[in-house]
Amino acid sequence: MTGEEIRDRQKRYIFPAVGNLYREPLPLSAGKGKYLYDQDGREYLDFFGGILTVSLGHVHPRVTEAAAGQIHRLWHVSTLYQNENMVAYAEELARVTPGDLQKSFFTNSGTEANEAAALFAQLHTGCREIVALRHGYSGRSFLAMGMTGQSVWRLGGTQAAGIKHALNPYCYRCAMGLTYPSCDLKCATDVEDLILTTTSGRVAAFFAEPIQGVGGLSPCPN
Numbered sequence: 001m002t003g004e005e006i007r008d009r010q011k012r013y014i015f016p017a018v019g020n021l022y023r024e025p026l027p028l029s030a031g032k033g034k035y036l037y038d039q040d041g042r043e044y045l046d047f048f049g050g051i052l053t054v055s056l057g058h059v060h061p062r063v064t065e066a067a068a069g070q071i072h073r074l075w076h077v078s079t080l081y082q083n084e085n086m087v088a089y090a091e092e093l094a095r096v097t098p099g100d101l102q103k104s105f106f107t108n109s110g111t112e113a114n115e116a117a118a119l120f121a122q123l124h125t126g127c128r129e130i131v132a133l134r135h136g137y138s139g140r141s142f143l144a145m146g147m148t149g150q151s152v153w154r155l156g157g158t159q160a161a162g163i164k165h166a167l168n169p170y171c172y173r174c175a176m177g178l179t180y181p182s183c184d185l186k187c188a189t190d191v192e193d194l195i196l197t198t199t200s201g202r203v204a205a206f207f208a209e210p211i212q213g214v215g216g217l218s219p220c221p222n
């Protein structure tokens with residue numbers, strides 16, 4: 001298929017809920033290291049990395065070999081059975097994570113991870129409300145869209161109750177027009193006020209990314 005044929009089929013057969021970059025979207029067919037190749041064979045230097053997720057580069061031979069090995073050995077047996085690779089991976093994560101963090105919970109996506117974290121915090125604390133960050137992005141489920149702090153990623157409106165948004169500690173564009181350090185970290189101290197004035201005072205969790213990686217990323221209009 002040519003790039004034009006892919007663009008045409010995308011319009012006809014893919015639900016228009018996903019926004020592609022560029023007025024003329026770019027179908028990609030292969031990747032190697034830091035390079036990507038489009039359907040018509042053109043090479044691109046990739047500065048995007050699958051929205052920061054392809055940190056090892058494209059089609060890394062060791063990862064490809066391990067993934068192919070698993071596909072050839074065993075596909076799916078549900079989580080009702082145990083297997084060596086899952087516990088080996090969890091053990092390695094326990095080794096490299098700080099402090100006494102020892103247990104992993106594997107999910108398919110960031111959205112699911114946030115859903116699970118919120119549920120665990122609610123079950124553990126017996127509280128319901130959540131504090132998230134303005135300009136943050138948490139995913140596209142109802143709960144994750146509610147935690148997300150950007151209108152463009154909340155199509156359908158916010159439907160999950162009990163989520164409040166704290167100010168983003170972003171010195172480059174301070175929401176209060178202040179400058180560090182004379183600001184006295186107003187964005188941080190405002191969290192207490194937010195909890196005391198907009199929640200019941202008993203919150204289950206505070207969701208914040210330590211690094212504001214993609215805060216502000218907006219979808220491209222098609």
Ligand SMILES: Cc1ncc(COP(=O)(O)O)c(C=O)c1O
Pocket residue numbers: 051108109110111112114137138139140209214
């Ligand atoms: C910080 C953050 N949280 C959650 C998500 C949602 O992850 P997923 O698209 O895998 O559901 C993303 C995705 O970009 C993200 O950047």
